[in-house]
Amino acid sequence: MKNIKKGIAAVFVAIFTLTSCTEDESVATMNNVTLAFNNTFKGNTIVLGDATSTEATVNTSAEGQVHHFSELKYVISNVRLLNSDGIEVAYNVSDLDNGATVVDQSKEETLEYVLNNIPVGEYTQIKFGLGIETALNTLDEVSFPSFYATAGANDTQMHWEWGTGYRFTKIEGFYGADNNTLSIHSGSTVVGTEGAYTQGVDAYRDITLSLSENAIVGNNAPKIMIDADFDKLLSGEANTITLGDSNATPSIHTANNMVLFVDNIGGNGDDNITGMFSVNSVEN
């Protein structure tokens, strides 16, 4: 009983502070958390460029192939934060309009994704999906018109129409001395429900990252700096890939060979749950 009273009191305090804190500097109950994505080759922020660009960041793969990108996009969804009590705060995980985003290297504003109204607390871990879980990956414009529009925009092209799903990654670029075209797309082709797929390939990867220091949500809105090292694309933990036209590898608009790339950048969901991602720092 005492506890209930205490609880009710706490709720009152919470409501009180919620309403009042918009006006003054008193204690917050929620605040934003920003995810800042830094897309790199081995730590050097990627500069995009066309075939003959002199500015583009050039990377060399484990197999010695030079390559650079002209386009770099990926979908992040299903974001969850783990607080120091081990409790998971899920961020609009069933709502693509408010819980998913396309990170597009050519659009600076997309490199930061703001999670609104995260409860006050100390967070130790972040989880998110590279791509979209099958249940939500249906190009359902009626349910999620805003994400559908963003992803499908002419300069974004993250609809995978034939699979009635989203593209999870879209990477265009050039490789080798002759600047051959590289075009690597990923997306899921699975049919059925999770655990009972009747056919296809699941390209969704769940990423788990421990924060380098706790993100403290309070009066301050912390920023989590996440590095995505695209060197892993060809030279990952899972696969060392040589691009070439004989194996049709550089043009992966299909599930054929796609998994090699997906496992490299998204991990295999088993003993590699970070893929190309790491937390660089946390700004509190």
Place this chain on the structure above:
Amino acid sequence: MKNIIRNIFILLLLVSCSHDDSEIVSYENPEISLVIPLGFPEFNNAVYNNIPTKYGVELGEKLFFEKKLSTDNTVSCSSCHIQANAFSDTNVQAIGIEGRLGFRNTPSVQNLAFINFYNWDGSRLELENQTLVPIITHEEMDSSILEVIGKLEAESFYKELFYKAFGDDDITADRIYNSIAQYEYTLISSNSKYDSIKRNEGKKFTEREALGYQVFQEKCISCHSTELFTDQSFRNIGFPINPNANEAGRSRVTGDPEDYMSFRVPTLRNIEVTAPYGSFGQFATLKEVLDYFDNGVLTADNLDPIFKDNNNRIRLTEEEKNYLIDFLKTLTDYKFIDNNI
């Protein structure tokens, strides 16, 4: 006991009342009984979750012929799926709005209620999930489902059709998908000369057709089997390869290199009117297909054993080819392809 009898009586009254009522306030929308033609396989399970009804099919047919499904109102499903061609077309590769070129040949739409894998690569397992693909594909209709719903809502007769089909006039995405699928389920071709011979309806093969049927049973039936003339397996038979980077055949879906450039064995019903042939229209005529088999197909690691074990070819004499073509023409169902009947 008395009470029970009275209650039953009331119940009966109730039942009959509500029946009468419903006739007044809503349309009677009877289910259409789809008959499985003699020797055809079972329905795809999806049919049982979306059983065609009189007005569901009527609406689906209307939508199938509706150009408003494309963003510039110029292309309908029936622009590419033309009845006279067993709901395929005569283009090498499909042509959508503004003359945009797709990367595959348009397949026929017939007997799909009995098929378990749709499209050349079997990417869809239910017709209800297939309809959105052409609507949103850039090279086909380049629209979106909300755009389509918006256009249909502006037409009062669509409100009435949805009302008749589904009991209220809400125009929803699922109702669009379901009604079109219901219409497609009714497109059953089983009235060719071949069928009437099989059913002993008094017709007979000509001598040449009969010889062709013999060759067919020797050299084709291991893949083009059952009364659908497809065993619905996916095979690489070494046809010339589509240079489009999006093409990988079945492995586009499965990611399995074993499925590279494998395609669903196509039906041969109404094959006379569905030229050109092959997944991207490689062959203009049936003769070209047969010449190709005879001359030898492309080799591949996963080339079907039937070809691999026979020097990558199906040997056919010129006579056999002609007989075969005569036989294949007995699979034409004039009733099915003539929209005046």
